[in-house]
Amino acid sequence: xxxxxxxxxxxxxxxxxxxxxxxxxxxxxxxxxxxxxxxxxxxxxxxxxxxxxxxxxxxxxxxxxxxxxxxxxxxxxxxxxxxxxxxxxxxxxxxxxxxxxxxxxxxxxxxxxxxxxxxxxxxxxxxxxxxxxxxxxxxxxxxxxxxxxxxxxxxxxxxxxxxxxxxxxxxxxxxxxxxxxxxxxxxxxxxxxxxxxxxxxxxxxxxxxxxxxxxxxxxxxx
Numbered sequence: 597x598x599x600x601x602x603x604x605x606x607x608x609x610x611x612x613x614x615x616x617x618x619x620x621x622x623x624x625x626x627x628x629x630x631x632x633x634x635x636x637x638x639x640x641x642x643x644x645x646x647x648x649x650x651x652x653x654x655x656x657x658x659x660x661x662x663x664x665x666x667x668x669x670x671x672x673x674x675x676x677x678x679x680x681x682x683x684x685x686x687x688x689x690x691x692x693x694x695x696x697x698x699x700x701x702x703x704x705x706x707x708x709x710x711x712x713x714x715x716x717x718x719x720x721x722x723x724x725x726x727x728x729x730x731x732x733x734x735x736x737x738x739x740x741x742x743x744x745x746x747x748x749x750x751x752x753x754x755x756x757x758x759x760x761x762x763x764x765x766x767x768x769x770x771x772x773x774x775x776x777x778x779x780x781x782x783x784x785x786x787x788x789x790x791x792x793x794x795x796x797x798x799x800x801x802x803x804x805x806x807x808x809x810x811x812x813x814x815x816x817x818x
Contacts, residue, residue: 626667748797
């Protein structure tokens, strides 16, 4: 990724100490919360690489939990997020992972709804510098999301015309696609579209998309 200006390197307004290890982690957690669509009852957080080595000292753990609580990078409550989560009855468990990972600053989150024994949502995100992030996996689908633009994530069946219909509806609303990724589990099985747009997505457009046959779920990242 090329940084557009010096602020992309310094990072956003934030509670420190690190734009990569703190602000980036908070953004990963917050994007996961938006994609999950609700406050999780439980979250398993797995850190890899540099995150795994320094997640306590750099505030990475509290930052990513703060993001799950929908806190922004400059929220003064970030350092107290673990206590706030506990008081809200949210169980958070952290561990360090080994093996291959896509970036030195990588976090995997497995989120659970109430009374679930298995996670119903998983996400893998990387903090690539200056508070910037890339989400590289959602529910096992390969994606590339930055969270910097309005983003549609659509779970759907892998069927002919699905991509064309979604892009047609966007075009009719005058919405330009800045980036799009598509992945599927198997032929005619479950698939995912992740679309970053230059314009905001209206509630009316979401309603149209939700009514299209074959679309199973939609999340809008603002």
